[in-house]
Amino acid sequence: MRHSSAGPTRREFLKTSAVATGGLVIAFHVPGAKRLAIAGMAPADTFAPNAFLRIGTDDTITVLLAHSEMGQGIWTSLPMLIAEELECDWGQIRVEHAPAAPAYAHTAFGIQATGGSTTTWSEFDRYRQAGALARAMLVAAAAEKFGVSPSECRALNGVVVAGDKRATFGELAKAAAALEAPGSVPLKDPEDWTVIGTPRKRLDTPEKITGQAQFGIDVQFDGLLTAVVAHAPTFGGTVRSFDATEALAVPGVRQVVQVPSGVAVVADHFWAATTGRNALKVEWAPGPAAGVDTDALRAEYLELAGTPGATADETGNVAEALATASKTIEGQFSVPYLAHAPMEPLNCTVRIGPDGCEIWTGTQFQTVDQGAAAAILGLAPEQVTLHTTFLGGGFGRRANPANDFVAEAVHVAKAAGAPVKTVWTRENDTRGGYYRPAFVHRARLGLGADGGIIAWDHVAVGQSIVTGTLFEGMIGENGIDPNSVEGLIDSPYLTGVPNRRIGLHTPAPGVPVLWWRSVGHTHTAFVVESMVDEAAHAAGRDPVDYRRTLLADHPRQLGVLELAAEKAKWGSPLPAGQARGVAIHESFGSFVAEVAEVSVEDDRIRVHRVVCAVDCGVAVNPATIAVQLQGAVAFGLSAALHSSISLKEGRVQESNFHDYQVLRLSEMPAVETYIVPSKAPPGGIGEPGTPPIAPAVANAVFALTGQRLRDLPLKLTLQG
Amino acid sequence: MRLTINGTAHDVDAAPDMPLLWVLRDLLGMTGTKYGCGMALCGACTVHIDGEAKRSCTTKASSAEGKQITTIEGLSDDGSHPVQQAWAELDVVQCGYCQSGQIMAAAALVASDPTPDDAAIDQAMNGLICRCGTYERIRAAVKRAAELGGR
């Protein structure tokens, strides 16, 4: 997996692709996009940058992904969408990440990006169309070759057949490439689907079980150096001065260069770079967040939560309703900053040439990173070629509007005047910011005589993720960042309450924050589902039965609740010392209910089994869905039981997996997933399994111990 | 120093305290073995030294001289080791980054214990982090690999 030192130019890249597919590249475009193939040029040059599909004369089918594979399984599910319409042989499919280019822009966002659990629904039509169009052109080519009408031809398993005549897609590829593409092709009736809805194994397994898969950190080529950067100990801090004498004395260290984010030690390999970085002496000027102390911040947030804040939603008269309620319940909740901690630490490789720049990295934000690199180098975006490698996890960390790890690597390569792979140590990664923001919530609920919720007074306090970024437009005129209140203002529990107010404070302590798998839902679901559970107990009702009443007009929520309760045998006896808790949450267009079975040993919470029911609309690859639910539960349990980022005097206290703890194998519960059959348009699946797990566990802990835990990570008070 | 990796002797010019991980990855270009923490906390860098699972990030390369080092690249020629077969059968991987380490740890386990139970799996595999949450399938695949014949 070495890249040649000369490196492929764009043209050479196209030729290489042509060779790899057997001498011919056909590009199929999607409706509405202009076909860029130029008549009369060599086939290798007919590659259209908006192509999602190439068919080789050797019958290989290459699917180009506009999105990044980071574990979520789109390497398999996007090809399934094409295969459904193309009628190809599944065994002939190969997959590649597409280059960064406007043609691969997200159908909803307009930038090339992977996030928000959007890949499946945003590509559901585009990838099926790409397959359908290709099939239509192959059929047209076959009809011409056989001397029959297209309606007499049928494509199946990579072959077009008419009577006793047959031709493989590869045999038809050249002729199909010469045809005029039809404007649009009707898609199959869902009744006729043979691929969508059938479990398919991952196509990236062979390279991932043999060590051959290439992640960003694995990029190598002759002359490539490795850099490790000393970052300021406080966010926004800057270099006052540095002494590189000892760093430069480390064998293998080549240069020490200053960049906007710190001081980079550039060396022959990572070990020399880290050793050099550790020998570096840097005087830092403190940044604007140098005074941040997370304990003090939490106290400040709790105080703010006692005041109204900006109004995110208001209806009825909440004060009056609370005053007349038969019962009121109140809770204060807090969640800490969280690092994403993907297993592959951040890294990015940059080679700057005379006419442009090449970048290799695992990113969720291709065209945004490309633009940032271009701006730093004074280039046009198309002069920056960005190769997406596999991502060793993303979870939102690799979708940064501030482009931190890409911009830094570009600065390092520029300052070093050499191709450089900038690698973050785990410590850099843990302390590098861009966390899930810490939040505090305060909720007061008023119950009516029948136990129903008649008033809900709620204040949330936490940083905005999009302020100051190119996503700032998401913020409404009322100043509310939707990322802070998603899952709260649109919760069916709240919208059903006649008197309610949701307030939001948006402090700006200067700690960099970012989307973290399921974003605002990570805390809003915890708070809402804990309060509803508390309301059920206050009303003397069974938690499932109570929710059933509140969600009576919400069939999809109700559907997952009923399915999870049935499969978990809600209400049936459990082994002694165990209890169940339930939570339901909608996010990213999908609905998930989870029932957790929990026990407590001393102060340790143990989750034995989690039953998940999901309604994600059309289930493209049911195998992926079950795996995503397991992964989402594991990710959410890390946050529910262990993880927390804390700051003292602006310095992040945690540094590696000994103090930033995550879920380990021995703690993994048995996760069962049940899918509600649905013909609704597909929703997301990467994130929706995460929000319900913390409240489901907290609710089970309450059922078991009577302790209502309102702070994450959950900590039991030992009872003497 | 001279290191024997996957049956082949390599002469490398490295400082004696350079961890085996970086010799493999950055001097020899064998990038299947991964860096996750550098402190023996995550298991991504697991290789075999004389058949035993070791964290290469905290193993000095010089200490492995004269021993047999096996990496994911040398576990089998074609992905046919029983652990790899079990991993493919159960579709264990997700992002895949932790999986070289997981597979190497599992291979050492089934080689030493032909019928690993849950406690043995916890013991051998708990030091390996997977942020994608593939743990359930890892557990099942270790048992399946043992059925397929361990070594």
Ligand code: FES
């Ligand atoms: S990199 Fe060696 S244990 Fe984490």
Ligand code: FES
């Ligand atoms: S498969 Fe992604 S970290 Fe394990």
